[in-house]
Amino acid sequence: xxxxxxxxxxxxxxxxxxxxxxxxxxxxxxxxxxxxxxxxxxxxxxxxxxxxxxxxxxxxxxxxxxxxxxxxxxxxxxxxxxxxxxxxxxxxxxxxxxxxxxxxxxxxxxxxxxxxxxxxxxxxxxxxxxxxxxxxxxxxxxxxxxxxxxxxxxxxxxxxxxxxxxxxxxxxxxxxxxxxxxxxxxxxxxxxxxxxxxxxxxxxxxxxxxxxxxxxxxxxxxxxxxxxxxxxxxxxxxxxxxxxxxxxxxxxxxxxxxxxxxxxxxxxxxxxxxxxxxxxxxxxxxxxxxxxxxxxxxxxxxxxxxxxxxxxxxxxxxxxxxxxxxxxxxxxxxxxxxxxxxxxxxxxxxxxxxxxxxxxxxxxxxxxxxxxxxxxxxxxxxxxxxxxxxxxxxxxxxxxxxxxxxxxxxxxxxxxxxxxxxxxxxxxxxxxxxxxxxxxxxxxxxxxxxxxxxxxxxxxxxxxxxxxxxxxxxxxxxxxxxxxxxxxxxxxxxxxxxxxxxxxxxxxxxxxxxxxxxxxxxx
Numbered sequence: 001x002x003x004x005x006x007x008x009x010x011x012x013x014x015x016x017x018x019x020x021x022x023x024x025x026x027x028x029x030x031x032x033x034x035x036x037x038x039x040x041x042x043x044x045x046x047x048x049x050x051x052x053x054x055x056x057x058x059x060x061x062x063x064x065x066x067x068x069x070x071x072x073x074x075x076x077x078x079x080x081x082x083x084x085x086x087x088x089x090x091x092x093x094x095x096x097x098x099x100x101x102x103x104x105x106x107x108x109x110x111x112x113x114x115x116x117x118x119x120x121x122x123x124x125x126x127x128x129x130x131x132x133x134x135x136x137x138x139x140x141x142x143x144x145x146x147x148x149x150x151x152x153x154x155x156x157x158x159x160x161x162x163x164x165x166x167x168x169x170x171x172x173x174x175x176x177x178x179x180x181x182x183x184x185x186x187x188x189x190x191x192x193x194x195x196x197x198x199x200x201x202x203x204x205x206x207x208x209x210x211x212x213x214x215x216x217x218x219x220x221x222x223x224x225x226x227x228x229x230x231x232x233x234x235x236x237x238x239x240x241x242x243x244x245x246x247x248x249x250x251x252x253x254x255x256x257x258x259x260x261x262x263x264x265x266x267x268x269x270x271x272x273x274x275x276x277x278x279x280x281x282x283x284x285x286x287x288x289x290x291x292x293x294x295x296x297x298x299x300x301x302x303x304x305x306x307x308x309x310x311x312x313x314x315x316x317x318x319x320x321x322x323x324x325x326x327x328x329x330x331x332x333x334x335x336x337x338x339x340x341x342x343x344x345x346x347x348x349x350x351x352x353x354x355x356x357x358x359x360x361x362x363x364x365x366x367x368x369x370x371x372x373x374x375x376x377x378x379x380x381x382x383x384x385x386x387x388x389x390x391x392x393x394x395x396x397x398x399x400x401x402x403x404x405x406x407x408x409x410x411x412x413x414x415x416x417x418x419x420x421x422x423x424x425x426x427x428x429x430x431x432x433x434x435x436x437x438x439x440x441x442x443x444x445x446x447x448x449x450x451x452x453x454x455x456x457x458x459x460x461x462x463x464x465x466x467x468x469x470x471x472x473x474x475x476x477x478x479x480x481x482x483x484x485x486x487x488x489x490x491x492x493x494x495x496x497x498x499x500x501x502x503x504x505x506x507x508x509x510x511x512x513x514x515x516x517x518x519x520x521x522x523x
Contacts, residue, residue, distance in 0.1 A: 003037075053084070112163045122168055215493075218493065351428070426462070473494070
């Protein structure tokens with residue numbers, strides 16, 4: 001029997017789904033005895049180091065877990081399940097880890113975006129049965145701001161490069177742990193899980209890469225989901241946020257079916273944007289929860305959900321916090337949540353007082369689940385001005401003049417699906433949300449939405465140069481060349497599209513074939 005240590009934070013559903021797809025019989029750990037009697041133990045840690053250790057202590061699982069590990073029985077740790085093995089972490093000073101592997105966990109100190117998010121390679125440093133069937137040049141999915149630094153280099157199983165070489169997996173006897181997420185790494189990740197389950201006795205070592213590993217640019221498929229006039233959930237797409245055509249909501253397909261198609265076509269991530277509030281529903285009946293649950297059974301790449309991540313009261317008067325909403329989405333299969341209009345309100349409140357409350361959705365979710373779990377969706381439009389001195393906002397000089405011949409503009413943040421503008425610019429919003437704990441920016445552009453005219457490169461460069469977290473370029477993709485432009489003319493780590501994928505004008509595979517050899521991608 002496989003024992004599965006779910007300590008109650010983050011998305012572990014995808015690991016369970018992957019194990020079940022592979023035919024494993026899994027028992028969720030309910031107490032110390034379930035750990036001590038396990039044939040094999042899997043620990044997919046997700047979230048923040050300090051919160052994880054606090055919960056393990058509260059549940060009385062620290063000593064049974066240490067006893068299991070010290071007896072050298074089969075163990076697979078994933079992400080935070082790797083970091084937990086060490087003595088301490090810079091993420092939570094003063095908090096002791098399990099101390100099974102001497103060493104510490106350090107924050108990335110690099111001139112690159114942190115968190116390290118995306119598909120990167122591994123250099124295999126010693127043979128292991130978990131590599132059976134691999135070529136050695138595969139890419140796996142990472143999402144983390146901290147990396148392990150073992151004192152004994154003999155435990156290093158793989159390394160990966162991100163600004164510098166870091167340890168991305170360890171093995172000590174029967175203890176194996178990876179910083180990357182096999183359950184989010186497509187078929188190659190499933191192969192690693194299968195190898196752990198099958199007790200292969202012969203270590204395997206694919207040839208190491210000839211040089212440093214490279215982070216791939218991500219191609220993200222976005223599905224705008226809302227209820228149509230008949231009450232069914234459909235994927236739709238608007239032109240500058242108008243999703244109706246001849247009075248009816250555009251219906252481009254069912255969300256679960258399309259997500260599975262995009263996974264099969266090679267999408268590196270799937271993003272769902274819930275553009276219907278569903279705020280009258282009790283939380284447990286939210287329609288998007290079922291979409292996530294069904295999708296995560298078949299789609300083994302990261303899933304992001306946006307829309308409705310806020311405090312709300314349902315029709316029965318029950319009040320839910322944004323943290324509760326996010327938690328339910330994570331438990332249903334989401335890896336990240338995206339906060340849009342509410343991020344504007346949160347930033348405005350912070351800028352007014354200059355003080356963080358610790359209670360905003362951004363702060364609360366990142367504190368429990370880590371900043372890599374919080375994406376800020378920014379929906380700006382261009383406002384042209386004759387001179388930068390006209391406004392107090394972040395103004396750029398543009399090569400695309402306004403109607404009056406203006407050569408300067410700023411990007412006004414909007415809320416309510418672009419229907420309301422605020423006196424806040426996109427650069428300031430991105431910087432403020434990063435301070436409050438956000439780990440990634442999804443940068444839309446109302447002016448480009450549905451136009452097929454290409455990404456707003458000036459907007460992307462303005463925001464990217466102002467923050468140190470990853471940026472996802474969105475809005476305007478009309479052909480494969482537009483993806484090459486955004487990856488070569490900006491530092492955006494990923495690019496997102498919707499309509500051209502839904503209408504099958506430019507399939508994901510065509511985009512990747514065009515990019516291959518020009519920028520680093522995942523095959």
